Amino acid sequence: MDASRAGAQLTVDLGAIRDNYRLLAGMSKGACAAVMKADAYGLGMEQVAPALALEGCRVFFTAHLQEAIALRQLVPEHCVIYVLHGPPPGTAKDFFQYDLTPVLNEPGQLQEWRRLAHKLGRELPAAIQLDTGMSRMGFAPADLSALGDLAGVRPALVMSHLACADEPDHPMNEAQRRRFDSLRGLLPGVPASLANSSGVFLGPGYHYDLLRPGAALYGINPQPGRPTPLRQAVSLHARVVQVRSVCEGDVVGYGAHHVCAGERRIATVSVGYADGWQRSLSGRGQAAVDGVIVPIVGRVSMDSMGLDVTGIDPERVVPGAEVELMGPTLPVDDVAALAGTIGYEVLTRLGSRFHRRYL
Structure with missing residues (x-):
């Protein structure tokens, strides 16, 4: 779109996003992924993902299968792409075709992935998500017995998601960490991941083997009300x-x-x-x-x-x-505060009528 014909110009600083990734990756002794869901939080996955791959990112997450298929064309083939919502019914073959790794959240998804593995006669990698108290996605306590039979599935990652990481003093953080430590014993030796953007700043006890920042990459303050080391993007x-x-x-x-x-x-x-x-x-x-x-x-x-x-x-x-x-x-967080929302919503709502400029 010609800048002179648009009503506004949105500028995305890819250098700032790369700097933020480098800072976050340097906070852990393990690996650091990048979350690309919602078109890289509204900023353009087509531009952001290759920039992060150049910075050394080798693990990416999307929410939906369609996002992951698009992402597969944008990053080197050796990169791992996890799909957070797992395989919708009847789509397991698409994951295999595009070399995507599902995050299995419940017994039905596990069985779907096992059926494909049996059909192909080979073991297939998957991440296993455990619900540690958020009651959103992941194997609930009542479903954990299903993990006793993983024939055909090679757990590549065990993960959970923090509900209150943006409130560092909230007791839910420590409660979830302890529960995660206990539950991941069901999958001994499997690399673990708990920290989202805000979780990274809770300290090394939350880092495990893989960090999963999303919003922090794009300059959203992971600890509202506290100084941020991140660049505005x-x-x-x-x-x-x-x-x-x-x-x-x-x-x-x-x-x-x-x-x-x-x-x-x-x-x-x-x-x-x-x-x-x-x-x-x-x-x-x-x-x-x-x-x-x-x-x-x-x-x-x-x-x-x-x-x-x-x-x-x-x-x-x-x-x-x-x-x-x-x-x-x-900054985005100031705009969000005035709107009565959070920076995540401000960025992901940004529309398509802007002229977009990438630095």
């Missing part, structure tokens, strides 16, 4: 459509929710909720012009929203000029 700049002066009592936006308290200058920029810019930022979000914060006024609409640029040099805010919505002045 994303910036978003919106284009000004028009600027106008308004008088006291004038209304800005749908629903007449914003009434001007005096003479103001309002810049309309071409980003809205159709671009993934959340409607919850109406009247509470911010933008920045040359590092100066300006408020979003009125409702965020489908394709546009208003900014109060009163006091900003008029020559700086003219039709065609760009303003920062996310970047050095407004």
Whole structure:
């Protein structure tokens, strides 16, 4: 897409993502994977995955089979690709065809994988996920007896997922770690993985053999409210459509929710909720012009929203000029806080109408 034809430009710094991977990998004596689900958290798996492979990443995770098939074309053939949701019924042959490794979460998936192994007359690798308290995915306590018969399956990884790792002092973290230590004894000698992005920062006791960062790679703070060592990898700049002066009592936006308290200058920029810019930022979000914060006024609409640029040099805010919505002045976690959500949602909602630039 031509940058001049788009309403906004999204810049993804692949160098920052590589730096973040290098920092995370250096925190453990084991290996470090990269989570690519949701199109690399909305930033573009087609560009991100090869950059991380160049940095030395050899293990990748996706959520869905379709994502993994696309990823297989982007990374060297020796890379291992795990599919977190396991094999949907009837798809085991696709995993074998594309050299993908399922994460088995329940007895039905285990049986599906065993049937294929029996049909092929060979042992097939798989990761085994154990539920240590999140009650989401993984073998539940009632299902553990199924692990007594793994004929045809070669466990390549035993893993679980932390529920509260972004709260370092939460007692659930230690409870899950202890439960994981106990349960992985069912699969002696199999490499283990527990730490997601936030789990990496809980310390070496959570690292085991493989780290599984996702959000941290893309600059999201793994420990909200604490300083982050990670580089920001994303910036978003919106284009000004028009600027106008308004008088006291004038209304800005749908629903007449914003009434001007005096003479103001309002810049309309071409980003809205159709671009993934959340409607919850109406009247509470911010933008920045040359590092100066300006408020979003009125409702965020489908394709546009208003900014109060009163006091900003008029020559700086003219039709065609760009303003920062996310970047050095407004990191992704700050935007998320204003929207009442988390950085994960902000990034994965980013739409397809932006001109995307990769550094």
